[in-house]
Amino acid sequence: MNRRDFIKVTSTAGSGLILGFYLPSTNKLSGKPLTSTAFEPNAWIKVQPDNFVRIMVAKSEMGQGVVTSLPMIVADEMDLDWSQVIAEKAPADRKKYGWQMTGGSNSVSGGWKKLRKAGATAREMLVSAAAQEWDVSKNECTSKLGTVIHESTGRVLSYGELAGKASTLVIPKKPKLKSKNEFTIIGKDKKKKDTPSKINGTAEFALDVQLDGMVYATVIHSPVFGGEVKSFDKSSVSDVSGIINIFIIERGLAIVAENTWAALKAGKKIKIDWSDGDSAGVDSKKIRKDLMKASEKKGSVVRKEGNVKKALASSDNIHEVIYESPLQAHATMEPMNCTAYVKKDQCEVWAGTQDANGARKIAAKASNLSKKQVKVNVTYLGGGFGRRAHNDFVEEAVEISKVMKKPVKLIWSREEDMQHDYYRPASVHVMKGAFDQNNQLTSWSHRIAAPSILFTQFVKIPFPFKEKADIISVEGAKHLPYEIPNMQVDFQMTKTTIPLWFWRSVYNSQNAFANECFMDELSEKAGKDPVQFRLDLLPKNSRDAGVINLVAEKSGWTDFNNDKIFQGFSCHKSFGTWVAQVARVSIENNQVKVHEVHCAVDCGTLINPANAKTQISSGIIYGLSATLKSKITVKDGRIVESNFDDFDVIRMDETPDIHVYFVDSDEDPTGLGEPGLPPIAPAVTNAVYAATGKRFRNLPIQFG
Amino acid sequence: MSEFTLNINGKQKTVNVDEDTPLLWVIRDTLGYTGTKFGCGRGLCGACTIHIDGEATRSCVTPIDNLDEDVELTTIEGLSVENPHPIQEAWLEGDVPQCGYCQSGQIMTAAAFLERNPNPEENDIDTAMKMNICRCGTYPEIKEAILTAANGSLANKGGSDE
Numbered sequence: 001m002n003r004r005d006f007i008k009v010t011s012t013a014g015s016g017l018i019l020g021f022y023l024p025s026t027n028k029l030s031g032k033p034l035t036s037t038a039f040e041p042n043a044w045i046k047v048q049p050d051n052f053v054r055i056m057v058a059k060s061e062m063g064q065g066v067v068t069s070l071p072m073i074v075a076d077e078m079d080l081d082w083s084q085v086i087a088e089k090a091p092a093d094r095k096k097y098g099w100q101m102t103g104g105s106n107s108v109s110g111g112w113k114k115l116r117k118a119g120a121t122a123r124e125m126l127v128s129a130a131a132q133e134w135d136v137s138k139n140e141c142t143s144k145l146g147t148v149i150h151e152s153t154g155r156v157l158s159y160g161e162l163a164g165k166a167s168t169l170v171i172p173k174k175p176k177l178k179s180k181n182e183f184t185i186i187g188k189d190k191k192k193k194d195t196p197s198k199i200n201g202t203a204e205f206a207l208d209v210q211l212d213g214m215v216y217a218t219v220i221h222s223p224v225f226g227g228e229v230k231s232f233d234k235s236s237v238s239d240v241s242g243i244i245n246i247f248i249i250e251r252g253l254a255i256v257a258e259n260t261w262a263a264l265k266a267g268k269k270i271k272i273d274w275s276d277g278d279s280a281g282v283d284s285k286k287i288r289k290d291l292m293k294a295s296e297k298k299g300s301v302v303r304k305e306g307n308v309k310k311a312l313a314s315s316d317n318i319h320e321v322i323y324e325s326p327l328q329a330h331a332t333m334e335p336m337n338c339t340a341y342v343k344k345d346q347c348e349v350w351a352g353t354q355d356a357n358g359a360r361k362i363a364a365k366a367s368n369l370s371k372k373q374v375k376v377n378v379t380y381l382g383g384g385f386g387r388r389a390h391n392d393f394v395e396e397a398v399e400i401s402k403v404m405k406k407p408v409k410l411i412w413s414r415e416e417d418m419q420h421d422y423y424r425p426a427s428v429h430v431m432k433g434a435f436d437q438n439n440q441l442t443s444w445s446h447r448i449a450a451p452s453i454l455f456t457q458f459v460k461i462p463f464p465f466k467e468k469a470d471i472i473s474v475e476g477a478k479h480l481p482y483e484i485p486n487m488q489v490d491f492q493m494t495k496t497t498i499p500l501w502f503w504r505s506v507y508n509s510q511n512a513f514a515n516e517c518f519m520d521e522l523s524e525k526a527g528k529d530p531v532q533f534r535l536d537l538l539p540k541n542s543r544d545a546g547v548i549n550l551v552a553e554k555s556g557w558t559d560f561n562n563d564k565i566f567q568g569f570s571c572h573k574s575f576g577t578w579v580a581q582v583a584r585v586s587i588e589n590n591q592v593k594v595h596e597v598h599c600a601v602d603c604g605t606l607i608n609p610a611n612a613k614t615q616i617s618s619g620i621i622y623g624l625s626a627t628l629k630s631k632i633t634v635k636d637g638r639i640v641e642s643n644f645d646d647f648d649v650i651r652m653d654e655t656p657d658i659h660v661y662f663v664d665s666d667e668d669p670t671g672l673g674e675p676g677l678p679p680i681a682p683a684v685t686n687a688v689y690a691a692t693g694k695r696f697r698n699l700p701i702q703f704g
Numbered sequence: 705m706s707e708f709t710l711n712i713n714g715k716q717k718t719v720n721v722d723e724d725t726p727l728l729w730v731i732r733d734t735l736g737y738t739g740t741k742f743g744c745g746r747g748l749c750g751a752c753t754i755h756i757d758g759e760a761t762r763s764c765v766t767p768i769d770n771l772d773e774d775v776e777l778t779t780i781e782g783l784s785v786e787n788p789h790p791i792q793e794a795w796l797e798g799d800v801p802q803c804g805y806c807q808s809g810q811i812m813t814a815a816a817f818l819e820r821n822p823n824p825e826e827n828d829i830d831t832a833m834k835m836n837i838c839r840c841g842t843y844p845e846i847k848e849a850i851l852t853a854a855n856g857s858l859a860n861k862g863g864s865d866e
């Protein structure tokens with residue numbers, strides 16, 4: 001037998017007794033004294049003798065509910081009582097937990113198979129343990145609510161009581177998974193495990209980490225991207241008390257103080273002479289001009305069907321327009337921050353990061369230690385939206401702690417956070433459609449001109465993909481679901497000096513805006529209802545048609561008629577999930593008011609339906625900010641917006657009534673954190689057209 | 705640096721800080737009540753909201769030496785004297801938070817508002833809450849929770865809605 005086939009046996013003495021649970025010394029059910037052995041069949045599960053079961057969550061919790069939904073998957077296959085489940089956040093450990101990057105809406109879909117298997121493995125072993133204990137066949141035993149039952153004799157043992165025995169058994173290779181109708185937890189609304197701590201101030205975000213002897217730091221970055229500190233004037237902050245040290249680091253100027261206020265105050269006041277950076281002279285007008293120019297030439301073709309050129313040449317009914325999207329900031333509620341403590345041979349980090357493994361790697365590099373010497377504790381994240389998958393703030397905290405030889409809490413001001421984000425790129429979309437004499441859409445082409453996140457951040461040209469293009473930039477454009485005989489999608493990669501990154505739903509946000517607004521224009525040209533126009537281009541039983549029909553029916557699309565309120569439609573698939581939306585708007589005092597949004601979603605099997613619904617509405621509201629209010633502009637190589645006054649976002653009074661409908665499905669689960677976002681901009685923009693007759697082909701929608 | 709005595713969450717605390725230090729940083733760094741959050745530093749987002757004599761106040765733009773004498777400060781940690789505050793109960797029932805970062809500020813704003821207006825219309829809630837930003841977009845759940853809490857408090861006070 002392979003050594004790894006033996007189960008790790010761990011004593012619970014002194015371990016794992018956190019989170020303030022009352023831990024009895026005898027078993028609840030039998031009253032027997034507890035054994036000292038916990039049962040850990042794999043990295044995810046620890047059955048404690050006290051009958052609590054710890055389930056490790058190796059994805060970052062940023063509001064999407066993974067500390068609840070991931071344990072639900074394990075607990076269901078294990079037949080646990082939900083109240084005995086303790087969710088525990090895992091530290092960064094790629095060997096143990098696999099890739100912990102939290103993004104791409106893939107925590108549930110990526111964890112689905114392995115977490116089910118982990119739970120089923122534990123359940124089978126606990127059942128075997130009971131069977132051995134009673135000297136009966138496994139087949140006579142059933143599991144339920146954290147116990148194994150011997151039906152014919154009525155004997156019951158709790159998982160806690162069986163932990164010791166189960167730990168001695170061989171791990172089954174192919175445990176039997178439940179069928180969908182056997183689920184008892186999956187598909188049921190469960191309150192989020194972290195909610196109690198998030199309503200009384202005890203949930204620990206990175207900003208809340210307090211260590212003995214800790215000092216506080218802030219970093220000022222070059223206002224022009226790529227600039228460096230030439231010199232700084234210490235005397236300009238001599239009247240700020242509590243300053244400990246000011247020094248140049250890789251990314252800017254670090255100010256270390258006895259408290260946060262002193263650091264932030266000095267950060268605002270200090271005089272710094274910067275060298276000009278790469279983005280000197282760049283402004284939003286130039287960015288737009290460059291994109292427009294690039295869009296005149298053909299880029300890398302990522303989809304080609306039929307012959308678009310011929311179709312356009314032979315049609316006398318062509319429609320051609322250009323859509324645009326501006327830069328966007330993430331603007332998480334918690335500004336970037338990190339606490340780090342670099343010692344001689346050890347580095348510990350507390351970070352709200354979406355990329356725990358990357359944080360460990362970058363901390364090792366910045367501290368000049370090996371990864372083994374680095375521990376990364378992942379706290380709760382005060383919003384992620386992609387931003388926290390970049391670990392620039394981790395690198396800075398480690399670098400500063402290394403100099404200070406003390407624990408350092410690094411905090412960026414909101415202004416630094418807004419002006420030194422990694423932004424959603426601006427893009428230009430050239431859309432061309434052609435009809436035949438019967439008003440049938442015969443041709444579709446979509447050219448995206450945009451800089452590449454992959455190229456600017458990771459990958460060198462030529463791209464190592466079949467398409468020889470940035471496959472992320474064309475997400476949602478390449479995969480247009482409509483059946484049109486001639487089709488072409490190409491990507492014209494532009495250069496930029498503005499730092500770029502993944503913004504909730506990534507290029508799906510821009511591509512869906514262009515696709516679905518253009519579809520609205522084409523449906524008008526064809527003289528068809530926008531919903532019917534789409535349905536006519538889709539296979540009848542497709543999941544695309546499924547969400548379209550569902551939202552049309554639930555929203556009463558066909559019969560809707562109102563003098564003041566107008567409706568718009570859009571649909572888009574991203575991260576494996578089909579979404580269709582109807583938005584209803586009116587124009588009041590030259591402003592768009594969104595009254596309601598109806599949204600149909602097909603994401604396969606639902607884990608935690610109540611949470612799924614709020615994930616979708618979260619995406620809609622985040623997307624509404626970019627549709628109606630926020631954008632990032634560049635002037636003299638610097639970001640103009642600095643805080644929530646000039647980067648305004650949706651507030652409660654601007655939030656529509658949101659109705660979410662899920663398609664009943666047995667398919668494997670797909671993404672939820674992002675897919676709600678892409679359709680909202682086109683749905684609202686199409687509704688605004690219905691209300692005003694004005695096509696907005698750039699965002700945010702502003703009358704003026 | 706000056707010495708200040710604060711009455712916070714029912715306790716007397718003496719701190720030694722610069723006169724211009726915003727209450728936010730006194731509360732967080734000096735006193736260790738980290739439930740109150742830093743969001744914008746300019747009173748724009750509401751994450752730092754606390755109560756000063758029951759009034760919802762932006763602690764990030766309230767320097768400590770601006771405080772009148774003998775005021776009572778309450779942070780999220782001190783909101784529920786006898787567990788839990790009806791607002792927190794309603795938040796639990798509605799499972800409101802997502803990332804949770806703005807929620808202390810939302811709860812403190814809502815609690816002060818309901819004290820003032822125990823029987824609000826939806827419009828009143830919009831007006832009271834629109835200066836508190838939530839980037840996760842928990843606004844619908846927050847509004848629902850405030851309505852739940854309002855109905856509960858009316859019942860406790862023998863309100864007129866039956």
